Amino acid sequence: MTTGFFDGIAPITFEGPDSTNPLAYRHYNPDEIVMGKRMADHLRFAVAYWHSFAWEGGDPFGGQTFERPWYPQDDMGRARQKADVAFEMFDLLNVPYFCWHDADLRPEQGNFADNLSTLEEITDYIGQKMESSKTGLLWGTANMFSDRRWMSGAATNPDPDVFAFAAATVKGCMDATHKLGGQNYVLWGGREGYETLLNTDLGQELDHMGRFLNMVVDYKHKIGFKGTILVEPKPQEPSKHQYDFDAATCIGFLRKYGLENEVKLNLEQGHAILAGHSFEHEIAVAAAEGMLGSIDMNRNDYQSGWDTDQFPNNVPEVALAYYHILKAGGLGTGGTNFDAKLRRQSLDAQDLIAAHVGGMDVCARGFKAAAAMIEDGGLDAALADRYAGWTGAEAQEMLNSDLDSIQARVLSQGINPAPQSGRQEVLENYVNRFV
Structure with a gap:
């Protein structure tokens, strides 16, 4: 026996993305x-x-x-x-x-x-x-x-x-x-x-x-x-x-x-x-x-x-x-x-x-x-590429080093990094391909 509050409303079912029924699921298919x-x-x-x-x-x-x-x-x-x-x-x-x-x-x-x-x-x-x-x-x-x-x-x-x-x-x-x-x-x-x-x-x-x-x-x-x-x-x-x-x-x-x-x-x-x-x-x-x-x-x-x-x-x-x-x-x-x-x-x-x-x-x-x-895997690949420098042995050793050693390495190797693009717009465009 129902309460009568929802009279006239049938159980909601999945009808697919082409449905125009406002009381049907178009994307939610629980068994998919x-x-x-x-x-x-x-x-x-x-x-x-x-x-x-x-x-x-x-x-x-x-x-x-x-x-x-x-x-x-x-x-x-x-x-x-x-x-x-x-x-x-x-x-x-x-x-x-x-x-x-x-x-x-x-x-x-x-x-x-x-x-x-x-x-x-x-x-x-x-x-x-x-x-x-x-x-x-x-x-x-x-x-x-x-x-x-x-x-x-x-x-x-x-x-x-x-x-x-x-x-x-x-x-x-x-x-x-x-x-x-x-x-x-x-x-x-x-x-x-x-x-x-x-x-x-x-x-x-x-x-x-x-x-x-x-x-x-x-x-x-x-x-x-x-x-x-x-x-x-x-x-x-x-x-x-x-x-x-x-x-x-x-x-x-x-x-x-x-x-x-x-x-x-x-x-x-x-x-x-x-x-x-x-x-x-x-x-x-x-x-x-x-x-x-x-x-x-x-x-x-x-x-x-x-x-x-x-x-x-x-x-x-x-x-x-x-x-x-x-x-x-x-x-x-x-x-x-x-x-x-x-x-x-x-x-x-x-x-x-x-x-x-x-x-x-x-x-x-x-x-x-x-x-x-x-x-x-596009976002994973972009992330891996951006942080790829940290996979090297020298970069990992630096995390267990100290400021004196790091400064000596910067001087001896002439480290002078050039900024790299974060490619934000490219990644936003990537997300928009899926949504």
Whole structure:
């Protein structure tokens, strides 16, 4: 029995690039073999519960625009109805995973005991639905940024009672994620930062955040959770300064607190842009340090200075992101989570389906372009050529030498290097052949 919310919408199937059906996959064929593996197993798509079902269509200047049968989201009956609609959409899209915050699933109760009780109740209900569904849980996380209790942070809060509330909340969310067979657990420090240094002990807050994350890792091992612990970088918004600014900042933090072998990164396209980076940059940085975990796929509006969380539509950007992911060996337990939401004027159920269909097609098209570039080998060849000088014995010996010896060699050999072209435009033209 269906909910009726998606009445008139048939299951989405692959119809090929010539299809003009707006509710069909043109590029995403889950069973297509790319580089020896099903496309579905490479991309590992996930629907974000918060944007697709919990978000009401507001923005910083206006409130709710969506009208859904499960609004207002203030009782468990409507929470179960929301889960029913969610799994109906997962089945229509044939998507392998979904993701959630605790606050997306259950209504806020105003106290920890009831929050935990309702989380356990709704995740039991979701677990029953998963038994008859092909959709699994990519990851769970705790919303520790929306309620006013988190206004000064969670793990970094100056009030130890808030730290305790946060720790208890994360334990409950980790238990729920483990119960549902989650592949990962994410910590996004939505308000782990500061507004002014006038009232902030930055060093103490970082130490508390490091200790908190070590507790999370310890608990993962205690309960036998086999998934990956992920942290998600984000600059600025909502705090003036976020401690988890970008991939490099998070990697330095993880190394400082001895977590580099226990925690990986969940990287988001929109957050990369807010940090002044490209998505491929953030992925390449994480991959270089062995800390690439999972991705949140979306885009920002380049004319706006905030996190607009739109569905991806730029194939070249997506292709370069997946190129670095494939070069790093893939996403492992991670996946491609659509941390993306409809525009507040896109009111209909069909809009929700079409947005995911389009996003999955853009990702599939970009992914296939990335795979083709890897198989062609042109970028690898150009890279090898540019760094070829470092393959020589003398260059390698120099890395284990000292300044005195290097200066003597420069003088004795009359080394006077001429600049070599980086051939950027040639390589950009090469990429455009595939996208």
